[in-house]
Amino acid sequence: MALKTSRRSGGRRSKWAAAALIGVGLLVTGGVYAGATAAMASTESTAVSTALTVDDGKKLFQANCATCHGMNMEGTPDGPSLYGVGELAVEFQVATGRMPLQMQGPQAPVKPVQFTQEQIEAMAAWVQSVSPGPSYPSEEILDGGGDVAAGAELFRINCAMCHNVAAAGGALTEGKYAPALTETSPLHLYAAMVTGPQNMPVFGDMNISAEEKRDIISALIWMQEDASVGGFTLGSLGPVSEGLFIWIFGIGTLIGITVWITAKSN
Numbered sequence: 001m002a003l004k005t006s007r008r009s010g011g012r013r014s015k016w017a018a019a020a021l022i023g024v025g026l027l028v029t030g031g032v033y034a035g036a037t038a039a040m041a042s043t044e045s046t047a048v049s050t051a052l053t054v055d056d057g058k059k060l061f062q063a064n065c066a067t068c069h070g071m072n073m074e075g076t077p078d079g080p081s082l083y084g085v086g087e088l089a090v091e092f093q094v095a096t097g098r099m100p101l102q103m104q105g106p107q108a109p110v111k112p113v114q115f116t117q118e119q120i121e122a123m124a125a126w127v128q129s130v131s132p133g134p135s136y137p138s139e140e141i142l143d144g145g146g147d148v149a150a151g152a153e154l155f156r157i158n159c160a161m162c163h164n165v166a167a168a169g170g171a172l173t174e175g176k177y178a179p180a181l182t183e184t185s186p187l188h189l190y191a192a193m194v195t196g197p198q199n200m201p202v203f204g205d206m207n208i209s210a211e212e213k214r215d216i217i218s219a220l221i222w223m224q225e226d227a228s229v230g231g232f233t234l235g236s237l238g239p240v241s242e243g244l245f246i247w248i249f250g251i252g253t254l255i256g257i258t259v260w261i262t263a264k265s266n
Contacts, residue, residue: 054129057122060115064100065123073130078104085195086133087124092191094120106175107198134194141214142186144221151219154212158203167223172199181220189217 062071068079075081082090093099094115098108128135156165162178164170169180176199181189193213196202208216
């Protein structure tokens with residue numbers, strides 16, 4: 001009888017336990033729902049706050065660029081006017097870290113970017129709205145699907161005298177230089193051809209058509225992705241570095257062997 005009584009009392013306690021379990025489950029479910037709702041609301045508010053407008057771009061420009069380029073892009077003694085440069089030039093200069101300029105010099109070096117991509121695009125949009133210029137190309141031009149062989153030939157004829165036939169870059173006069181293109185994005189390759197930054201000439205569609213630009217970009221993408229077949233690249237600087245290598249190590253080795261043979265005979 002004692003055993004049966006114990007079981008009945010245990011059964012009565014299980015009813016309270018079930019009620020408590022249900023309550024805990026409801027509390028946990030409510031807490032999880034409330035947390036998820038708050039997280040979603042926070043994400044949505046963040047997304048809204050990062051959507052910058054043209055007016056935001058104007059404020060960013062006037063706060064960071066007006067010292068050199070003027071409050072309305074009119075230019076100053078320290079920087080040129082930006083009338084007509086277009087959003088593509090702004091995106092290129094700021095997204096590569098060349099602007100804002102750190103100090104006056106032969107040319108603006110690449111350095112860490114100081115703005116987010118959204119801020120850069122907002123400033124570019126404001127510049128484009130005030131004085132339109134070259135804009136972003138279609139995705140087809142940047143897709144790397146052009147004629148690689150034709151692009152490589154065009155690059156050799158029009159670009160290799162400064163950037164090297166292997167796109168490794170090279171020195172120019174008066175402390176200037178042509179940068180290497182081994183890590184340059186397709187958009188910035190196109191922007192450089194269209195806007196002519198630093199010492200680079202502008203290649204309009206009358207000089208190099210849009211399809212030819214696509215071919216050049218495709219050839220450079222192929223060079224960036226193609227693995228080396230082996231051997232020492234020597235900076236991919238061509239016969240200059242190869243000749244120096246032979247002169248220093250090749251002839252130096254021959255002289256060393258000659259001296260050793262002469263000393264041996266003596």
